[in-house]
Structure formats: structure tokens, C-alpha cells
Amino acid sequence: MDRLSFILFGHAAFQYLNAACELGVLDLLAERGPLPEEEIRTRLELEERACAVLLLGCTALGLTVKEGGHYRVADLVASLRAGGTWQNIKDTVAFEQHVVYEGQADFTESLQRNSNVGLRRIPGDEPDLYQRLSGNPRLESVFYRYMKSWSELANSHLVHTLDLGNAHRLLDCGGGDAVNALALARHNPALQITVLEIPSSAEMTAARIARAGLSDRVGVQPGDMFADPFPTGMDCVLFAHQLVIWTPEQNTALLRKAYSALEPGGRVVIFNSMSNDEGDGPLVAALDSVYFAALPAEGGMIYPWRVHERCLRDAGFTAVERHPVPGWTPHGIIVATKEAA
Ligand SMILES: C[S@@+](CC[C@H](N)C(=O)[O-])C[C@H]1O[C@@H](n2cnc3c(N)ncnc32)[C@H](O)[C@@H]1O
The missing domain is CATH 3.40.50.150 (Vaccinia Virus protein VP39)
Incomplete structure (x- = not known):
């Protein structure tokens, strides 16, 4: 059940990653070193319950580690930062959140109609995502930062x-x-x-x-x-x-x-x-195909x-x-x- 439950709540796992990036908790812990929950809460300007939810998810998912009463950033995140590719990951997270996420809800219908039904989630009437971007400057900047x-x-x-x-x-x-x-x-x-x-x-x-x-x-x-x-x-x-x-x-x-x-x-x-x-992988190629089936262009x-x-x-x-x-x-x-x- 471990693998199935991870897939079942995969959208929630992604939301923890996105919130961690947007709220800056991983960068905070990487820069400041291990911190107690109360200090994290103060620095992120979150209420107690909200911070508890964030840290529960980040820690259960392995983005943060709890040791004693302190939270620290996971070694993987620290090494991506040291290697200079953490910003590339954050740009990818922003793209998934702001461009991809909603349109993927139309994946099944996109398969049934063999067409990119999810494009309807992007404002505009141009025939593909790229031609709609200039009419949506915020999406355009997220998109090209990601690319x-x-x-x-x-x-x-x-x-x-x-x-x-x-x-x-x-x-x-x-x-x-x-x-x-x-x-x-x-x-x-x-x-x-x-x-x-x-x-x-x-x-x-x-x-x-x-x-x-x-x-x-x-x-x-x-x-x-x-x-x-x-x-x-x-x-x-x-x-x-x-x-x-x-x-x-x-x-x-x-x-x-x-x-x-x-x-x-x-x-x-x-x-x-x-x-x-x-036709059996790799996994990232399979997962990325949902976007290409549902959103940017017809096929x-x-x-x-x-x-x-x-x-x-x-x-x-x-x-x-x-x-x-x-x-x-x-x-x-x-x-x-x-x-x-
Ligand atoms: C997925 S992005 C890739 C951008 C770049 N090649 C890269 O690797 O970062 C696809 C690009 O193709 C451009 N594009 C889409 N349709 C096009 C067309 N019919 N003629 C010229 N460029 C097009 C888009 O505007 C977009 O910038």
C-alpha cells in the first residue's frame, strides 16, 4: 500500500513541496541551520496550526528532518543548493504549480478526446499554450524561468x-x-x-x-x-x-x-x-507526459x-x-x- 498511498495523495505531496518553496522554509533552514518550531513559525509569519501542518508534511516527506526539538533541511536539499541546481528545482516547482497543475485535472478527458482539453484552464483563445502566454504575463514569466x-x-x-x-x-x-x-x-x-x-x-x-x-x-x-x-x-x-x-x-x-x-x-x-x-519508463518521462497530453498543444x-x-x-x-x-x-x-x- 505504500506506493499506492503515495500515488493516491501525490497531489498533496506536491502541495507540501510547493508551499515549502513559496514560504521559504527550506531556504530558511539551509541558511540558519536547525531551528525550533517556534522560531520557524515566527520567521515565516505563520500561525501555530499552520506551521505544524507545514512541518508535519515536510518532515514526513523527507524535505526536513526533526532532530531533538529542532528541524533541519534534508541533506538532498542542502546538496542541491551547494551544487547550484536548487533554483532550477524551485523554478520547476513554480511551473508545475502555476502552469501545469490545473490543466492536468483534464487528463482523462484529454486521453478520451485525444486532445489537450486542459488548455481551457489558461485564459485566451489562441490555439496553443505558447500563443496564450503573452496575454498572461505572470504565467509567461513563470514559464520562461522554468524553461x-x-x-x-x-x-x-x-x-x-x-x-x-x-x-x-x-x-x-x-x-x-x-x-x-x-x-x-x-x-x-x-x-x-x-x-x-x-x-x-x-x-x-x-x-x-x-x-x-x-x-x-x-x-x-x-x-x-x-x-x-x-x-x-x-x-x-x-x-x-x-x-x-x-x-x-x-x-x-x-x-x-x-x-x-x-x-x-x-x-x-x-x-x-x-x-x-x-514503453515502461523512465518514471519522470511518464509523469511529464501528462502535461504534454493535457495542456500545451493538441498532441x-x-x-x-x-x-x-x-x-x-x-x-x-x-x-x-x-x-x-x-x-x-x-x-x-x-x-x-x-x-x-
Ligand atoms: C517548450 S518551449 C522550448 C523553448 C526552448 N527551445 C528551450 O528549450 O528552452 C517551446 C517554444 O517553442 C515556441 N513555439 C511554439 N510554437 C511555435 C511556432 N509555431 N513557431 C515558432 N516557435 C514556436 C514557443 O513560443 C516556445 O518558446
Whole structure:
């Protein structure tokens, strides 16, 4: 029953994590060291009962540890803080709470209708989540903070796996706030990058690039990657956290456009979470698929590697390589080359 009860009350477990992050109890204990309940209550400005609930949950879930009369932060949280990725986790928690949570209540209906019914929880009448974000500035900022953090948890592997020593031009399709384009540009000083982004987000993208001081090498092309032509003459086309959003048919169409945009010998790169070919995990890929089934666009999931590989072959690519990414996120990288005729 342990595992079933954890699933049964999984939403409550998440609410403890979210409250712990929003109220700052874990950061407080990490910064101040072990504290008695009364001091925690005073510092968090909580009533006695409220603080007791918070500490009961955090301690039972292993986010805090009670020793003697004091509470301390769990070793895991302390080590994430020391390793510099605790903020990435907090940004992910905020995204789950403010963008994902409500829409997931429509998961069953989304499966029955094979469509993203949960999008109805996001104000707006645009056809997907991304086009609704600019009309919801608070959600937009939570979303792009999360995307940056989620990318940063794995994109050093992207930067080191991709040898772009001989590449001159890279297209980043749906590049968001340019987190991956900027990382690649910093690592490859000769590379020119075009970030293709929807018009309602393109200004935000350009501002991030300017703030990074890389506007001379990283540009933004506002447009719709489905409807508008890709710029040609590319050595590399990147789809980062992109081909989890759409159906395999849409992905194949995008990969065909990438194939046409590439020079012979050029490469397309898929960088996102992957599920395994057996269809039984990893767990984070399965859990993240609820969001992709219920919310952002009509059809998406954390696809198995083989589905991306099939789309690549259907789009004309023959040489296809897998690069699993180590770490707790289920990230992977697929690199496919457009062979010279
Ligand atoms: C999941 S985010 C990924 C952002 C970024 N690539 C990253 O890895 O952090 C998807 C991005 O694709 C953009 N996008 C969605 N539909 C698009 C379209 N039709 N044309 C261009 N960009 C699009 C969204 O605005 C969003 O910034």
C-alpha cells in the first residue's frame, strides 16, 4: 500500500513541496541551520496550526528532518543548493504549480478526446499554450524561468556533445528565451545563430540575447515554424524541447523543413526528454507526459527514442545517432546528418 498511498495523495505531496518553496522554509533552514518550531513559525509569519501542518508534511516527506526539538533541511536539499541546481528545482516547482497543475485535472478527458482539453484552464483563445502566454504575463514569466532552468539542467551535455567546430550557421527552432542558443554561442565563438520564435515571444527572446551581449551573433526571426519557410544554408538545425509538443506527423513535417534548410553534411539535433523504447519508463518521462497530453498543444508526449528516429528517417535523414544524457532528468540528444548526395 505504500506506493499506492503515495500515488493516491501525490497531489498533496506536491502541495507540501510547493508551499515549502513559496514560504521559504527550506531556504530558511539551509541558511540558519536547525531551528525550533517556534522560531520557524515566527520567521515565516505563520500561525501555530499552520506551521505544524507545514512541518508535519515536510518532515514526513523527507524535505526536513526533526532532530531533538529542532528541524533541519534534508541533506538532498542542502546538496542541491551547494551544487547550484536548487533554483532550477524551485523554478520547476513554480511551473508545475502555476502552469501545469490545473490543466492536468483534464487528463482523462484529454486521453478520451485525444486532445489537450486542459488548455481551457489558461485564459485566451489562441490555439496553443505558447500563443496564450503573452496575454498572461505572470504565467509567461513563470514559464520562461522554468524553461531556462529545465534547459540548464541538461544543456551542458548538448554543448559538449555537439561538435560545431566547422559549423557557421545554426537555426534554433522555437528557441524560447534563447537559453540553448546562448550556451552554444558562448561555446562556439564563430557560430551565427538564428532563433525562430513566434511573434508574440520574439521581443522577449531578443531582449534576453541583448542582455547577454550576444546580439551580434544571435538573431531572432519572428515567425511560425509550421507556416513560414526556414532560412536556408544552415549547418545545424536545433529542436530543443520542441518535438515533445507536437504529433509525430507534425514533427516529421518540421524535420522535412529542417532537411531542406540544411547544407549537405549538415545536422539536425533533437534535444528533449525521451522515454525508452520498451514503453515502461523512465518514471519522470511518464509523469511529464501528462502535461504534454493535457495542456500545451493538441498532441504531444515524451516520445520513445524510436519515434523520433522514425520521423527523422521519414524526413530523409539516414545517419542517426543517440546520445543519452546522464542525470535525473530523462534528457536525450539525437543527432542526424543530411548525407551529401
Ligand atoms: C517548450 S518551449 C522550448 C523553448 C526552448 N527551445 C528551450 O528549450 O528552452 C517551446 C517554444 O517553442 C515556441 N513555439 C511554439 N510554437 C511555435 C511556432 N509555431 N513557431 C515558432 N516557435 C514556436 C514557443 O513560443 C516556445 O518558446
